Amino acid sequence: MAAQAVLRSSAPARLLSGSFYIRKGVLASWQHYQSRRPFSNEKVLVELDESTVMKMKNPPVNSLSLDVLTEFSISLEKLEIDRGCRGVILTSAFPKIFSAGLDITEMCGKSAEHYAAFWRAVQEMWLKLYGSNMVTIAAINGSSPAGGCLMAMCCDYRIMADNPKFAIGLNETQLGIVAPFWFKETMVNTVGNRVTEQSLQLGQMYPAPDALKIGLVDKLVTEEKVQSTAVAAMSQWLAVPDHARQITKSIMRKPTIDNLVKHREADINNFVSFITKDSIQKSLQVYMDRLKQKK
Numbered sequence: 001m002a003a004q005a006v007l008r009s010s011a012p013a014r015l016l017s018g019s020f021y022i023r024k025g026v027l028a029s030w031q032h033y034q035s036r037r038p039f040s041n042e043k044v045l046v047e048l049d050e051s052t053v054m055k056m057k058n059p060p061v062n063s064l065s066l067d068v069l070t071e072f073s074i075s076l077e078k079l080e081i082d083r084g085c086r087g088v089i090l091t092s093a094f095p096k097i098f099s100a101g102l103d104i105t106e107m108c109g110k111s112a113e114h115y116a117a118f119w120r121a122v123q124e125m126w127l128k129l130y131g132s133n134m135v136t137i138a139a140i141n142g143s144s145p146a147g148g149c150l151m152a153m154c155c156d157y158r159i160m161a162d163n164p165k166f167a168i169g170l171n172e173t174q175l176g177i178v179a180p181f182w183f184k185e186t187m188v189n190t191v192g193n194r195v196t197e198q199s200l201q202l203g204q205m206y207p208a209p210d211a212l213k214i215g216l217v218d219k220l221v222t223e224e225k226v227q228s229t230a231v232a233a234m235s236q237w238l239a240v241p242d243h244a245r246q247i248t249k250s251i252m253r254k255p256t257i258d259n260l261v262k263h264r265e266a267d268i269n270n271f272v273s274f275i276t277k278d279s280i281q282k283s284l285q286v287y288m289d290r291l292k293q294k295k
């Protein structure tokens with residue numbers, strides 16, 4: 001909902017807060033200084049160098065646990081209200097893995113209350129990232145299945161490491177689960193209906209070169225150059241006047257965001273009733289066991 005409000009009122013709010021900033025002088029400068037300090041969270045690092053970079057750091061594979069999702073949403077919200085921050089690069093602190101997607105252990109053997117809280121946090125992350133006023137660039141430095149792919153698709157531009165061993169996609173059906181409608185809509189908005197229909201049914205993971213071919217990512221560069229390319233792309237995006245870019249982004253994304261906001265509670269109920277089914281719990285367990293056995 002916050003993201004929706006930000007999208008709706010973005011440009012005027014920023015302009016208004018700009019004049020407040022000038023009037024309030026010293027206080028605003030102090031607040032600005034405070035907000036520009038790097039924040040040191042446990043699992044989501046925010047670095048404020050040449051560009052603002054959010055680095056996921058949840059070993060070993062950046063799975064998106066309830067903690068990570070909560071920390072991510074709080075960090076993004078802080079940047080969103082920071083007038084000095086117009087863009088953010090999202091990446092991983094680990095080579096070879098961007099994010100393994102939702103933490104499967106959060107969806108196994110827990111209470112209905114836990115599943116509801118977890119799903120709300122997934123929705124919140126999506127609302128904030130997909131609805132962000134900032135320029136968002138994904139620097140995908142490794143594999144990125146399911147929820148990891150969703151995060152990348154939420155960004156305005158995606159740069160991926162050019163290595164066929166790294167794959168990205170919404171592979172939910174391979175786990176015996178179903179990507180919800182707003183995952184699907186995010187993918188349709190990224191690569192179109194036909195590719196999404198096929199990808200979702202097959203639970204297809206695309207090696208980086210194939211991801212480029214279908215438009216799931218925008219550019220491939222060597223692993224070492226992923227972050228510097230993201231910084232260069234950021235300056236290009238930031239050269240466009242904020243208000244025009246933000247309103248355009250809102251026009252493109254608002255219907256998709258509104259759809260989840262409208263059906264948010266029903267979506268949580270759907271998730272809880274789906275994930276608590278014995279057959280689904282079994283599928284997830286089998287998948288986890290297989291992951292562990294592959295070593």
Ligand SMILES: CC/C=C\C/C=C\CCCC/C=C/C(=O)SCCNC(=O)CCNC(=O)[C@H](O)C(C)(C)COP(=O)(O)OP(=O)(O)OC[C@H]1O[C@@H](n2cnc3c(N)ncnc32)[C@H](O)[C@@H]1OP(=O)(O)O
Pocket residue numbers: 060061063097099100101102103104105143145146147148171172175177178179180270271274275288291292
């Ligand atoms: C009608 C519909 C209504 C409502 C909706 C209902 C349904 C639910 C929708 C849910 C949407 C779900 C989205 C998701 O994101 S599900 C998660 C999907 N993710 C994956 O499939 C990724 C699985 N992992 C991998 O493929 C590999 O681990 C990876 C990322 C390529 C890395 O490979 P590698 O470096 O070799 O590392 P390991 O495989 O050895 O893994 C190390 C360690 O991490 C554990 N692990 C991996 N991924 C996850 C994960 N996603 N969650 C939790 N844990 C994970 C793995 O088991 C290993 O653990 P160990 O203890 O053995 O060290």
